[in-house]
Amino acid sequence: MSTEPTGPAAWPEFGYRGPVQDRDCEALIIGAGYAGLSAARELTRAGIDVLVLEARDRVGGRVWTTTTATGATVDHGGQWIGPGQDRLQKLADESGAETFPTFTTGEAVEWRDGNRATYAGLIPTSDTTAAADGIEAIFELDLASAHIPLEAPWDAPEARLRDEQTLGSWLAATVTSAGARNIITAAVKSIFGTEPGELSLLFTLFYLHSGGGLMNLARTTNGAQERRFAGGAQQCALYLAHELAGRVLLSSPVSSVAYGPDGVTAIVDRPEPGGHPVRVRARRCIVAMPPALSVRLDWTPPLPGRRDQLSMRAPMGSVTKIHAVYDRPFWRDHGLNGQVVSDQGAVRVSFDDSPPEASHGILLGFIAGDECRALDSATPAVRAEVALADFVRYFGPQAAHPLELVEQHWPAERYTRGGPVAVFSPGLLTGFGPALRDPVGPVHWAGTETATVWCGYIDGALSSGVRAAAEVLAALSH
Amino acid sequence: MADRDEIAEAYADWRVRCNENDRLRRMLRGWDRVVHLVATDTGDRFTVEVRDQMLAELADGAEAVPDLVVTATSEDFADLFWGDLNPSEKYMSGEITLAGAQEDVMRLDAMSMVAFLDQ
Numbered sequence: 001m002s003t004e005p006t007g008p009a010a011w012p013e014f015g016y017r018g019p020v021q022d023r024d025c026e027a028l029i030i031g032a033g034y035a036g037l038s039a040a041r042e043l044t045r046a047g048i049d050v051l052v053l054e055a056r057d058r059v060g061g062r063v064w065t066t067t068t069a070t071g072a073t074v075d076h077g078g079q080w081i082g083p084g085q086d087r088l089q090k091l092a093d094e095s096g097a098e099t100f101p102t103f104t105t106g107e108a109v110e111w112r113d114g115n116r117a118t119y120a121g122l123i124p125t126s127d128t129t130a131a132a133d134g135i136e137a138i139f140e141l142d143l144a145s146a147h148i149p150l151e152a153p154w155d156a157p158e159a160r161l162r163d164e165q166t167l168g169s170w171l172a173a174t175v176t177s178a179g180a181r182n183i184i185t186a187a188v189k190s191i192f193g194t195e196p197g198e199l200s201l202l203f204t205l206f207y208l209h210s211g212g213g214l215m216n217l218a219r220t221t222n223g224a225q226e227r228r229f230a231g232g233a234q235q236c237a238l239y240l241a242h243e244l245a246g247r248v249l250l251s252s253p254v255s256s257v258a259y260g261p262d263g264v265t266a267i268v269d270r271p272e273p274g275g276h277p278v279r280v281r282a283r284r285c286i287v288a289m290p291p292a293l294s295v296r297l298d299w300t301p302p303l304p305g306r307r308d309q310l311s312m313r314a315p316m317g318s319v320t321k322i323h324a325v326y327d328r329p330f331w332r333d334h335g336l337n338g339q340v341v342s343d344q345g346a347v348r349v350s351f352d353d354s355p356p357e358a359s360h361g362i363l364l365g366f367i368a369g370d371e372c373r374a375l376d377s378a379t380p381a382v383r384a385e386v387a388l389a390d391f392v393r394y395f396g397p398q399a400a401h402p403l404e405l406v407e408q409h410w411p412a413e414r415y416t417r418g419g420p421v422a423v424f425s426p427g428l429l430t431g432f433g434p435a436l437r438d439p440v441g442p443v444h445w446a447g448t449e450t451a452t453v454w455c456g457y458i459d460g461a462l463s464s465g466v467r468a469a470a471e472v473l474a475a476l477s478h
Numbered sequence: 479m480a481d482r483d484e485i486a487e488a489y490a491d492w493r494v495r496c497n498e499n500d501r502l503r504r505m506l507r508g509w510d511r512v513v514h515l516v517a518t519d520t521g522d523r524f525t526v527e528v529r530d531q532m533l534a535e536l537a538d539g540a541e542a543v544p545d546l547v548v549t550a551t552s553e554d555f556a557d558l559f560w561g562d563l564n565p566s567e568k569y570m571s572g573e574i575t576l577a578g579a580q581e582d583v584m585r586l587d588a589m590s591m592v593a594f595l596d597q
Contacts, residue, residue: 104570121566125595132595136501139588146581213584221570 025051027472028266028282030254033061034458035446036288037240038465046473053268055253055415059241062419065232068406072360074323076408078458079233082224084212085459095239098230102220103352106335109394111342124341130179137175142213145205150452153206154433163430167204168197182343187218189368190349193317194423203424210455230356256298263442284472288446290422292316307440310432313425316418318372320409322365322387324402329354329361331395338363340394346371347390363391380407421456422449444468480556482522488559489536496593497532505589506531514544517552546578546586561597565590
């Protein structure tokens with residue numbers, strides 16, 4: 001049994017492979033996730049000389065697909081596409097990436113107070129009062145979220161009051177049923193990778209509005225988890241990288257950026273044997289990284305306090321994704337759809353992540369928030385063992401014998417340091433909000449955290465790249 | 479298959495329970511809407527009006543311009559109103575569809591779940 005991704009998948013030869021030398025370009029993009037690639041595409045199409053620097057040896061950022069030892073395709077990061085994610089759908093259509101419905105036939109498993117039950121529909125029903133309380137709470141959050149202006153959530157009614165609260169304090173004050181709080185907490189943890197008490201209520205409401213509401217974000221069918229990519233969610237990023245052939249440099253971590261009125265100079269540490277630092281100069285720069293990572297670059301002069309301190313208030317969530325790969329999806333024989341909502345254990349939310357033709361059976365488990373942190377210093381083998389015990393609890397003894405277990409512990413990933421998204425702490429939006437997108441001299445900001453629609457999702461990353469590219473085009477045309 | 483009379487009878491029962499449900503009354507605040515029900519198998523159409531936090535009696539036929547359109551089989555409408563059918567399950571499987579503004583869909587989705595759970 002292996003516990004590491006056994007990929008990498010065969011990376012197509014899109015990257016620049018020749019000797020790396022100092023060079024100049026019009027627009028430098030730091031980060032080849034969906035945001036950076038989207039920005040690069042826009043600028044390249046407008047005739048701008050672009051260079052994309054990516055620290056990892058792959059594109060896609062928080063979206064990463066590999067093929068496991070037994071030949072299963074797994075997404076270690078972002079993986080779903082749902083209604084309203086039009087930019088991603090358009091890109092999928094263009095690239096020929098096929099999607100298929102998330103498996104939802106049958107019942108889900110609820111684990112509550114040490115007891116196992118099954119249920120149909122969106123929400124566990126063993127305690128109907130808790131379920132109704134939970135629905136009402138989600139309803140109230142979604143109604144409140146609809147009044148948050150997406151371009152400027154800091155201008156929302158009672159913005160400061162809400163930004164001083166957390167989702168956790170709101171739940172404690174509003175939802176009397178512990179069962180209802182547990183259901184919402186399980187959903188929130190897998191969406192944000194964090195505990196409700198760490199999320200600004202204002203940010204939560206903004207995020208919900210941005211993605212069409214918590215009900216929408218929690219759903220498979222008719223919601224954000226409706227469909228998956230047959231060949232993995234990274235393939236659209238690979239498609240963009242192909243299009244940008246030669247303009248994307250992999251394994252090129254930027255260590256420092258100097259900026260001024262004339263542009264930027266970035267220093268790239270080439271980690272390969274014999275590699276030497278390379279200097280890239282550009283008139284404009286787009287930083288397509290989560291805020292917390294953007295300030296790990298050494299900025300000269302230091303970034304303005306507002307931008308720098310914003311980044312200090314936007315830590316990454318804590319999430320591990322575990323895929324248990326079986327020869328077939330045996331739970332389907334028992335009328336189960338692979339989904340779990342639990343108040344106990346390391347894995348508290350799961351999905352059926354099998355390929356469309358069910359050539360393998362794959363259970364995807366999320367270890368999020370406190371559980372992820374508690375297992376942070378454990379070895380991958382220990383995390384796998386803990387997750388497997390949870391799968392056995394939910395799906396029976398057949399779950400004990402996977403062909404392989406594959407995990408991705410995002411907090412330890414050098415160039416991501418957590419996930420799935422950045423978590424905005426109380427006070428960020430009202431104290432620092434505009435600094436999310438306001439350019440700093442020649443430096444512009446992209447990344448899904450800067451998106452107004454589908455913030456935190458691949459679609460939001462794409463639109464953020466388009467927005468930042470438009471800013472750069474406008475600046476260069478002056 | 480359920481005929482118009484059976485659906486009307488089931489709705490009348492459901493309406494009483496909904497209008498006596500404090501939680502649903504809270505959730506209906508400020509939400510006056512016209513909802514059309516379309517039975518996919520029989521083609522029967524009905525109109526439900528929500529006004530002042532109360533469900534009105536079922537009207538035969540599609541009256542006025544709807545804010546929301548719900549489609550399902552006649553049997554599912556009857557089962558839903560008798561309280562035997564989990565609307566969330568049917569919505570998830572695509573057997574019940576809701577068409578309307580996003581917020582209206584969310585509201586009806588949530589309220590139908592509460593009506594099922596709180597009976």
